Structure formats: C-alpha cells, structure tokens
Amino acid sequence: MFINWRLRELNLKIVYYGPALSGKTTNLQYIHAKTNPKIRSDLVSLKTRGDRTLYFDFLQLELGQVAGLKPRFNLYTVPGQSYYISTRKLVLRGTDGVVFVADSQMHRLEENVLSLQEMWENLRQLGHSPETIPLVVQYNKRDLPQITPAAMLHQELNLNGKTPFFESVATQGIGVFDTLKAIINLVIARAQRQL
Amino acid sequence: MEAKITLTKDIAERIERILADLRTRARAESVLLADISGQLIAAQGDLEGFDPTPVAALAAGQLSAITELIRRIGESASQGSFLHEGREKGIYLLGVGGSFVLIVIFTSNTPVGLVRLFARRTAERLEAVTAEFETMVTTSPGPLVDAGFGEALSQELDKALGEW
Numbered sequence: 001m002f003i004n005w006r007l008r009e010l011n012l013k014i015v016y017y018g019p020a021l022s023g024k025t026t027n028l029q030y031i032h033a034k035t036n037p038k039i040r041s042d043l044v045s046l047k048t049r050g051d052r053t054l055y056f057d058f059l060q061l062e063l064g065q066v067a068g069l070k071p072r073f074n075l076y077t078v079p080g081q082s083y084y085i086s087t088r089k090l091v092l093r094g095t096d097g098v099v100f101v102a103d104s105q106m107h108r109l110e111e112n113v114l115s116l117q118e119m120w121e122n123l124r125q126l127g128h129s130p131e132t133i134p135l136v137v138q139y140n141k142r143d144l145p146q147i148t149p150a151a152m153l154h155q156e157l158n159l160n161g162k163t164p165f166f167e168s169v170a171t172q173g174i175g176v177f178d179t180l181k182a183i184i185n186l187v188i189a190r191a192q193r194q195l
Numbered sequence: 196m197e198a199k200i201t202l203t204k205d206i207a208e209r210i211e212r213i214l215a216d217l218r219t220r221a222r223a224e225s226v227l228l229a230d231i232s233g234q235l236i237a238a239q240g241d242l243e244g245f246d247p248t249p250v251a252a253l254a255a256g257q258l259s260a261i262t263e264l265i266r267r268i269g270e271s272a273s274q275g276s277f278l279h280e281g282r283e284k285g286i287y288l289l290g291v292g293g294s295f296v297l298i299v300i301f302t303s304n305t306p307v308g309l310v311r312l313f314a315r316r317t318a319e320r321l322e323a324v325t326a327e328f329e330t331m332v333t334t335s336p337g338p339l340v341d342a343g344f345g346e347a348l349s350q351e352l353d354k355a356l357g358e359w
Binding site: 001003004006013035041042044058060061063064067071074076090091095177180181188194 | 202204236246253259347351352353356
C-alpha cells in the first residue's frame with residue numbers, strides 16, 4: 001500500500017496467482033479490453049516467444065475521485081510455470097491482496113493444490129499472515145468438460161467458508177469483474193481498518 | 196507484514212527536490228523513484244511520450260530480478276543496478292536502500308559516467324529520506340479513508356466495470 005497524502009492517492013497492489021495456464025493473463029486481458037481507456041493504463045505483458053507469461057502482466061486501474069480520494073489499483077499476474085518460482089515471489093512483494101485463479105479441470109487438481117501451497121509459503125516468507133491477507137479464489141474454465149464442482153475444489157484446496165470464490169469463464173468474461181470487485185472490496189476494507 | 200509507505204507533503208517535496216537536482220546535474224531527461232513492489236513514488240522532468248506507471252512497474256521488476264541474480268552468485272552486499280544505452284535514449288536503474296529503485300532516463304548525448312556518478316550520490320541522499328517515510332505507518336497525519344469510502348468505491352466500480 002502506498003499513500004500519497006499530498007495528492008490524496010491510495011495505491012494498492014493486487015496479484016493474480018495460480019498454476020500455469022489457469023487464466024490469470026486472460027483475466028487482465030478481459031479487464032483491459034472491457035474498461036474505459038480513460039481509467040486504465042496499457043496492459044504490459046512480458047511474454048516468452050510461445051506467448052506464455054515470462055515475468056508478469058501489469059495493468060493499472062485509476063477510478064478518479066471517490067469520496068475525496070484517488071484510489072489506484074495495480075493489477076499483476078505471476079508466471080504460472082513451475083520453474084518461475086523465484087519470479088512469483090518477487091511479483092508478490094508488497095501485495096495488498098491476492099486472486100488465486102484455479103483451473104477447474106479434474107486433471108489439474110494437483111497443480112492447483114501445489115500452486116496454492118506455494119503461494120501461502122511465499123506470502124509467509126514475505127511477512128504476510130494467511131489469516132489476514134485479502135484473498136479471492138476464482139474457479140476458471142467452467143465451460144470445459146470434466147470439471148470438478150466448485151464446492152469440492154474449495155474443500156480440496158483446504159479453503160475455509162469465509163474465502164469468497166467465483167466460478168468463471170475468463171475467455172468470455174464470465175466472473176472476471178465479480179472477482180475483481182470482490183478483491184478490491186476486501187483490500188479496501190482492510191485498508192480502512194489499517195488507516 | 197511488509198512496510199506500508201506513507202508519503203507526507205514534506206517528504207514528497209524533499210524527494211522531488213532531490214530528483215530535480217539529479218536531473219540537472221546528470222543532464223537527464225527524466226528521473227523517477229519507485230518502490231520495489233512497482234509503485235511509482237515521484238517523478239521529475241520530461242514525462243511526455245511515456246506512461247511512468249508501467250515504467251515504474253517494469254523497472255522494479257528488472258531491479259528485483261538483478262538483485263536476486265547477484266545474490267545467487269554471492270554478491271549480496273551490492274545494490275542492484277542496470278544500464279541500457281540505446282541509439283537515442285538510455286536508462287539507468289539503481290537500487291536505493293533495498294526497497295526502492297531510482298530510474299534515470301537520458302539521451303545519447305549525456306555521458307553515462309555522469310549519470311552513474313550522480314545517481315549513486317542521489318541514492319545515498321534518498322536512502323535517508325526513504326528510511327524516514329517507511330517508518331511513518333503509525334504517524335499518519337489524519338484519517339484518509341472514512342466509513343463511507345468503501346460504499347462509494349463499490350458504486351464507482353459498478354459504473355467503471357460495467358458500461359464500457
């Protein structure tokens with residue numbers, strides 16, 4: 001969180017985390033495509049030649065004046081491929097909230113579990129408490145065959161009933177804005193408690 | 196929990212003066228300061244032609260990666276840095292106190308040695324100031340977010356994310 005008192009700006013960082021090919025970049029691409037260019041930056045994507053995220057994607061949303069404040073949300077994704085673990089930890093630095101994008105397909109269950117465990121470990125190492133960091137889970141690819149029911153996925157990921165989750169088809173935008181609004185509301189609620 | 200950064204009017208002005216001084220001495224086009232999470236803290240100089248927000252995010256990512264690289268080869272005591280000299284423009288990144296990155300953008304007419312020299316001196320000056328505002332979490336000058344903010348923001352989000 002970065003607060004500029006002089007300009008009354010409140011800057012918050014939200015990271016989209018999750019296993020490879022779960023749809024993190026697709027979320028940001030949809031948000032970028034469907035928001036007014038006046039309130040968002042360009043979408044910056046650092047990709048490999050194979051169009052996979054190499055480092056991170058970045059998009060800033062700036063809502064203008066809200067109750068005398070200028071809130072800005074810096075949205076990042078991490079690269080999902082397993083060997084980019086160091087990069088994921090770097091991108092998580094300074095985050096105010098996390099969206100965990102899970103792949104709903106049955107055969108991706110283990111990757112979801114491992115990715116979430118890794119995320120908790122990285123957050124702990126960065127000094128965040130799993131009990132207090134704002135988290136929203138998105139169960140993506142609900143349009144594909146052979147998917148795990150969302151409630152069962154929630155159980156398998158060992159997430160408690162308080163963690164909000166959304167079913168999504170990010171390629172069609174289903175659930176993308178709901179997820180974004182939910183994490184923003186959680187992050188703001190936490191900021192209100194802290195300030 | 197990681198540090199929350201609070202920038203008061205006084206500190207913002209001090210940082211801007213330091214950055215402006217660097218810009219003049221190093222004959223730079225523009226000078227930016229970002230925190231290591233990618234947040235733009237302050238900028239001075241000619242910002243036409245590029246959006247400083249993604250530049251700050253990318254610079255922080257680049258410096259984080261370099262700092263991790265040098266740590267892995269046993270060079271943990273050094274501040275990370277990065278220099279690119281292009282045909283028309285160059286960019287120099289330098290770590291400030293482990294939590295910030297100084298970004299200097301210059302034209303090919305500017306001697307690189309000048310940029311490096313004054314950037315290093317500036318990093319030392321900034322280190323003292325940034326250390327001060329990193330610890331200001333509990334001494335904020337007043338309430339920033341009131342009770343109605345969450346609701347107002349929620350309404351604004353519904354408008355912003357639904358109609359375009």
